[in-house]
Amino acid sequence: EVQLVDSGGGLVQPGGSLRLSCSASGFTFSIYAMHWVRQGPGKRLEWISAISTTGDSTFYADSVKGRFTISRDNSNNTLYLRMSSLRSDDTAVYYCVKVTSNNWYDYWGQGTLVTVSS
Amino acid sequence: DIVMTQSPESLTVSLGERATINCKSSQSVFFSSNNKNYLAWYQQKPGQPPKVLIYWASTRESGVPDRFSGSGSGTDFTLTISSLQAEDVAVYYCQQYFSTPVFTFGQGTKLEI
Numbered sequence: 001e002v003q004l005v006d007s008g009g010g011l012v013q014p015g016g017s018l019r020l021s022c023s024a025s026g027f028t029f030s031i032y033a034m035h036w037v038r039q040g041p042g043k044r045l046e047w048i049s050a051i052s053t054t055g056d057s058t059f060y061a062d063s064v065k066g067r068f069t070i071s072r073d074n075s076n077n078t079l080y081l082r083m084s085s086l087r088s089d090d091t092a093v094y095y096c097v098k099v100t101s102n103n104w105y106d107y108w109g110q111g112t113l114v115t116v117s118s
Numbered sequence: 119d120i121v122m123t124q125s126p127e128s129l130t131v132s133l134g135e136r137a138t139i140n141c142k143s144s145q146s147v148f149f150s151s152n153n154k155n156y157l158a159w160y161q162q163k164p165g166q167p168p169k170v171l172i173y174w175a176s177t178r179e180s181g182v183p184d185r186f187s188g189s190g191s192g193t194d195f196t197l198t199i200s201s202l203q204a205e206d207v208a209v210y211y212c213q214q215y216f217s218t219p220v221f222t223f224g225q226g227t228k229l230e231i
Contacts, residue, residue, distance in 0.1 A: 033219070044211070044226055047219070047221050047223075061220070102174075102215075103215040104158040104215050105168075105221075106179075108167035109167065110166075
C-alpha cells in the first residue's frame with residue numbers, strides 16, 4: 001500500500017524557517033518525480049515545487065522561489081521542503097504528492113499545517 | 119501559467135440527481151502527438167487530501183464509481199456525477215498537467231446536497 005506521511009509543520013514567526021518531511025513507502029520512491037502542493041485557508045490548491053527522480057532537477061513557483069528548497073533522499077525514501085523567510089501568506093496545509101509517469105497526481109500525503117504568525 | 123477557471127463555485131443537487139461541474143483552461147491542454155487532454159479531476163472531502171477521480175480528461179481512476187464521468191477537449195471540460203450520492207459531498211478541482219511541472223488547479227467547486 002502506498003503511503004506518504006507528511007511531517008514537520010507547526011507555528012513559526014514571520015521570517016523564520018521550517019523543514020517539512022515526507023516519508024514514502026509502498027512504492028519504488030526513486031523512480032517517481034515528487035511535488036509539494038499547498039492549500040491556504042479558503043484558497044485553491046497551489047503547486048509550489050517539483051523534483052526529478054534523481055534530485056538533479058528542481059522547480060519552484062514564483063511565490064516561493066529563492067525561499068524554499070526541495071530535496072530528496074532516495075536511500076531513505078524521504079522528500080523534504082526547506083522553507084525560509086516565511087511570510088504570513090505561506091500559512092497553509094502542505095501536501096507531498098506522488099506524480100505518475102504521465103504527470104497526474106495519484107497519491108497525496110495527509111498534509112502538514114504550517115502557520116506563520118507572530 | 120495556464121489559468122483554470124471552474125463554474126459554478128458552489129452547487130446544490132438533490133440525492134439521485136445529476137451534478138455538472140465545468141472547467142475552462144486559458145489555453146489548450148490537448149497534445150496532438152498522443153491525442154490526449156492533460157486534464158485531471160480531484161475530489162476533496164473535509165479534512166482529507168484530494169483524491170484523483172479522472173485523468174486524461176475522461177479516464178476514471180481504478181475504484182472510482184462509474185457515476186463519475188469526464189468529458190471535453192482543448193479548453194473546455196466537464197465533470198458529471200450522474201446520480202448524486204450522499205458520500206459525493208465534497209469540493210471538486212480540475213487540474214491541468216500539460217505545462218510541466220507547473221500544474222495549476224481550478225478554484226474548486228463545492229458540491230452540497
